[in-house]
Amino acid sequence: METPVTQSVRARARAEMTSQIKQKAREHLAQDGPDLSLRAVARDLGLVSSAVYRYFASRDELLTALIVDAYNSLGAAAEQAEAEVPRKDVHGRWLALGRGIRAWARGAPHEYALIYGSPVPGYAAPRDTVEPANRPVVLMLAIVSDGLGRGELALPTGERVARSVRADLEGIAAGLGYPDLPVPVLARVMTAWAQLFGAISFELFGRLQNGVFDYDAWFDYQLRAMATHMGL
Amino acid sequence: METPVTQSVRARARAEMTSQIKQKAREHLAQDGPDLSLRAVARDLGLVSSAVYRYFASRDELLTALIVDAYNSLGAAAEQAEAEVPRKDVHGRWLALGRGIRAWARGAPHEYALIYGSPVPGYAAPRDTVEPANRPVVLMLAIVSDGLGRGELALPTGERVARSVRADLEGIAAGLGYPDLPVPVLARVMTAWAQLFGAISFELFGRLQNGVFDYDAWFDYQLRAMATHMGL
């Protein structure tokens, strides 16, 4: 019942090399922008370009790996930030979640651009990415769900939601493990999710330059505004 | 006092060629994604690659020209859509504006990605782009300003805006020609602007695939939600 050590040596070397390539690629991405050069990565690792193809079948596959990693990294950061707030403080949990996501994005803007910027040409999101990509949304649903259970969520009233939208939202919520959330709440959460993404993108992509200077405060304002919108 | 016809011939030919290059570039962008190949554009025009450099100093400069055009195209589409609604119907004007922007984006997704996706590596927004880029925001301010004047805008109450945010927002509004709008209104308009952008980006970049199917209805819901948020 021993682990196959011999194979493990090779496997470990391979895993090591793979993560080294990804790491160098991330550095190049941060340094030289999104036009990632496989050859440059190989050079920095003392490799010849063709050697990299033993680990990634193409440049796109490398990028896909980086995208998957970025989704997971963002998801972990979001979950950790949110977890540090007492469960009963649903408003604080939302703020922490938003701030955590923004902090991660500011710390790794190129990886943020990778997953939330314009999609890469040849790239079609593989199955690996959809689950980690949903982690922040799942967190949002968990927060409003808790708020609802604790009676700390103001249910939206007078909400008119088209039937098709209702169906779509119910499908999404069911797929993410929250089949019982009221549709108006879902609608507002998804609206806030788009707002959050838009706010961060505006900041990181420089769309507010020479207009907003105190980005921290502006982002916080928006977080609170959407909290109110969601009834938190 | 005649126009210099002789020079005009050359100038016209040059303008013609310039716009042909841009047009073909747009087609390639739509066909083959954002990795625009100058040589391919030249080939399609029966030119050798170096000839293109008589018109654009670099690939980046061509892209910049396309970006400026895209901003203006979007601005014009937004203004036209908004103009078709009676002035007194401020709610309808907001809906028309949002739908117009989305329609333009869906009709030219690659140009939308060019201006609202991740920024191009070497590219720093030149002065030419900031004015056309602001046109949609100016429209939004015009709508809420009209709504305020006509008493059709519900002023937000209980809004707490940090001092630095207040200053930033006032600066933005003043720079866009609406120095007298109340800060809470401004804050909500800018929040809605980010939401609008986020909603369109999610749709176009496929971030809601297998979740939302009736994109029209979902977008309309969000537009109405943000209208309420702005007091329209």
Add this chain to the structure above:
DNA sequence: TGATTTGGGAGAGCACTGCTCTCGAAACAG
């Protein structure tokens, strides 16, 4: 142990890219 399969790096090479340079011809100006 010895033979053999396998993994992975090196190197050459192909087609492509952005960009620069020189050259020549046409269009313009005086």
Add this chain to the structure above:
DNA sequence: CTGTTTCGAGAGCAGTGCTCTCCCAAATCA
């Protein structure tokens, strides 16, 4: 008609993604 400007052609450079062959060392099997 002469000189100048404009602009396309072509060659060439350095870089790219990717493929192929070669080859060696390490792991596997007999």
